[in-house]
Amino acid sequence: MNQTLETSTRKVILSMLKTQGPLSVQDMAKQLGITEMAVRRHIHSMEKDDLLEAKLVRQAMGRPTNVYTLAPQADELFPKKYSQLTLDLLDELLEDEGQDKIERLFEGRQGKLEARYQSRMQAKSLEERVAELAHIQNENGYMVDWSAQGDDAYIFNEHNCPIAKVANTFQQACQCELALFRNLLDAQVERTECLAKGANKCVYIIRKNK
Structure with missing residues (x-):
């Protein structure tokens, strides 16, 4: 067969x-x-x-x-419509409560994720934190690979975005992910490409804090 x-x-x-x-x-x-x-x-x-x-x-x-x-x-x-349900609920919230409420909602999510994962970053070097962040994101479906670029510099690629439909409409999702990475890694993080803006992947440049 x-x-x-x-x-x-x-x-x-x-x-x-x-x-x-x-x-x-x-x-x-x-x-x-x-x-x-x-x-x-x-x-x-x-x-x-x-x-x-x-x-x-x-x-x-x-x-x-x-x-x-x-x-x-x-x-x-089996097929799910979670992303469409989320978009519909966020649209309702935006209409009823305004942009500030949306901002606070995403910031609250970011805070919860930081609290959930911060312990996994303790007592690790920057490279070990980058590796752990890749592991976390792969657990959540982001299809990550990363590589070192000289001393204390790294390229971090996300080839999939499980919340792409939400991020395409609400850029707060991308902003909060960037802030989450900076806080978890305790490092400089710059996003140079973004799936939600039409790129083929999200690309982050990570450098040690000066």
């Missing part, structure tokens, strides 16, 4: 479980028109990825059988 078909069948199984609820291997094989062995191969793969949960169910006749449901982690694979 080629990779495209493997991926397609996996998606169909996930969709079936999402829309129909618990299903056995036999149920899935019948609907998909493939063998139970093929279904079990997909099931095994998705169990390894923590996408499915199995439950042993007794039947009126015959041996108990496993039925499968989606694990909570699988919910992230």
Whole structure:
């Protein structure tokens, strides 16, 4: 079975479980028109990825059988409109409360992120802090790489922005990220390229404080 078909069948199984609820291997094989062995191969793969949960169910006749449901982690694979909801709420807030309220909202978020991550920066050199910040941002989906540029200077690239739709409309998101980096790194940080302004990535130049 080629990779495209493997991926397609996996998606169909996930969709079936999402829309129909618990299903056995036999149920899935019948609907998909493939063998139970093929279904079990997909099931095994998705169990390894923590996408499915199995439950042993007794039947009126015959041996108990496993039925499968989606694990909570699988919910992230289905379309979400979080960014649009966030934009709608921010637009309402802007209309009702004005620009100052938006500024305070993003500054509050920045403060919470600083409090959350500050302990991870303690007792580290600047290079170690840059590495830790990259780890933090990768945990949050920013697809970071970085490199040293001479003594106490670094280039920090973010190839993805999980909040791009929000940042495109509300530049406060980008301003607060820049301030967050400066405070966490205790360093000079300059942004030279920005995804929200049409660049292919966000680029930060980091230098040791003089």
